Amino acid sequence: MSSLIPGHTTHTEHRSTPLSDRKLLMWIFLASDCMFFAALIGTYLVYNGRSLVGPYPTDILDIPLTTVSTFVLLMSSFLMVLALHAIRMNDIPKFRLWTLGVAFFGSIFLGFQVYEFSHFIYEGLTLQQNLFGSTFFTLTGTHGVHVTIGVLWLLSLLIISYVRPMTSQDALSVEIAGLYWHFVDIVWIVIFTAVYLVEFI
């Protein structure tokens, strides 16, 4: 009986467009996620300069430090491209190497963020201190959660590659994780510009 089925699989997989459902879902999620960040960044910008007490952004933001962490995050996107290329070429060792690289760079970025947060709290900037604290921690914290999920996701894909043979479906999974990762990077560029760079123009 089961020999009949491969010939039939196309029946159940009729689709109206060449896009896979999962990739389409990710694109739609990202469109929606744009609005989440738009609302958060909007809140930040509305409240920018409205804090009644310090520390104010210019007192405390460290551009060189954040530039380094931003650079690390951008480089992780580069490695993501390499990882996707490797799995498409079915080069599993390279895929593992680059994926580990992405997760590692993502973790470095998170490490910078943890350092930055604890440093700010030490300097007296807390969630409750002023509007800058409320909006800054909420916005960058939400982004940090996104990065954390991305790191966990990539590490999961890495572990799968040790557990069972990778298939073309897994390549699609890597591509989708990559879409997410690049998006999170792009959002950071916007946040870096709106929160950090604009202050010092």
Add this chain to the structure above:
Amino acid sequence: MALGRQPVPHSAPETRALLKRPTWETGLWSWLTTVDHKRLGILYFVTTFAFFILGSLEAAVIRVQLAAPNQQLVTPDFYNQLFTVHGVTMVFLAIMPLGTAFANYFVPLQIGARDLAFPRLNAFGYWAYLAGGLIFYSSFLLGGAPDAGWFAYAPMTMTEYNPGQGIDFYMVGLLISGIGTLVTAMNLIVTIVNMRAPGMSMMRMPLFPWMMLVTAFLVIFAFPPLTIALFEVIMDRSFGTLFFNPEGGGLPILWQHLFWIFGHPEVYIVILPAFGIISEVIPTFSRKPLFGYPMVVLAGIFIGFMGFAVWSHHMFTTGMGPMANSIFAITSFVIAIPTGVKIFNWMATMWAGRIWFTTAMLFATAFLVTFTMGGITGIMVAVPPFDAQAQDSYFVVAHFHYVMGGGALLSFFAGIYYWFPKMTGRMLSERIGKWVFALVVGGFHLVFFPQHFLGLLGMPRRIQTYDTGLGWDFYNLLSSIGAGVLGLGVMLFIFSLLRDMRSGKEAGDDPWDGRTLEWSISSPPPHHDFGDLPIVTDRDPVWLAKHPELIEKRDELSESSDGAPEAPNAADDEDELVHIPGQSWFPFLASVGLFVGGMAAVYHNWFLGALSVGFITLCVYAWAFEGVGGHYLRVRPNERRSTGLASIRPLSEMAGKGQS
């Protein structure tokens, strides 16, 4: 039907599942683990009905309290809770998910798909919505419901002014049910974009899935601002952030902006599914194709876009200045144009049609009149000077009840009368239906028409009682009597539903001479919906298949056919093997995690909250690794096509001949 079953013949290695894959077909567990869009649709219907009844009871108490001046049936405090919970229930827990109920059941059937693109995500969407609803309603039992109105303006929601837990229930409940709404909308978009039957181009798609597509896009762009606003209030109340705290420089007006950037699209999230249903009901019972199909589609899309450019018309009296007021007044007028286009298209569809006044059609006609009345008062309150007079008066109450109740709800009545035979295989009594129609529509106008005058006479909304001698007594009494009539109609409707579900007249597959694909399969539809995937060469494929004499007029009716597309079906003498996705525990369990986590957030129990996040993460992993699963259903050649579909094949052949 004697349908054989096949194990899943996947070559991929069996992944070890955390829980044994459920296979119950009946009983409670089968409902908790179901991923079938029809069963989830039924769950949505039942749940939204339950919430609708709760919301109606709250409204009933309000109307009794206001029936005469100086009554003290409920305290002012409890009255605040009543109107808040009534509004939230009707908007978020009853009317909006009722659209989702229709979408779950009928979008796949109308586009010729066997399920939604992500069946387990669909189940999760339902359970998350229910979890949010339960969190919200548990406030009644746990120390007091929210009382800051359905739009919960800051700073009324600050801990300082609202120290109880009510606001937390509101914020967390809406946030979690919003997660369900969001994922379901994403699922619907993928389904409609990617799973249309072979040959069903976008411009051959029925109007209901079209309007659901626009609605789903509105959801994915409108719910994030609401979610962030809710999240910011939760942060304010839980961690002492200053987002909406004026003492720390926070701007309460920002809440209004964020809320209405969501809130106005929400009106269209509620009303566009209704437009879709009306666009199915009116052509069927006018026995004509929808007049100006492309215009109706484009008007829907235009409404969707414009819906994001009008939010500040809810804020004319907040002092935005004449410039902003003028701009938002103009965009609000503009949005009336596509809405008017639709109304005229529906009237033109009825024009010269052989109209069959079933209960569904009666409701659709009442919708046209009632919704237009709501639209006209909408244009009135879109004029800033008039709005300055009408703001926060019963005129506004009358306006949005005409839109939400007279628009959405009447069309949902039409939809239920129209599709009940398909869902149950039985007809709803038309005799009782006419009574339901008379009581509901008559009662509705009796409740809300006098409220226009109350508003113009200066009665503010949200007051617990009023003094005599203000000229409000008579209209309030009228309105309360109307509520009784409306309630009688709803009770009669529920009686009819419960009775005819079991003992109604047998409906057959196609009682209305239907036009779209759902009428080509049995009533109720088989588990797999479609044996053969239907092949679509036209709009209204089933109707044209039944009335081949109309095919010559086809080019006038719709875009020209490009012949029959390749059929991805088995050869005629073979069995069709239809994949049935496996049931799953994890959508339900993940939502249990959301419920517990939500309650933890309400009570600021962050340890339990962290545990819930861990549990949800575990569910997500188990979900991902168990895979789609399921089995193949073997459909024999003689069972592959039911009555309607059998004639679709000849249509595609005829269409081909007609062209040569």
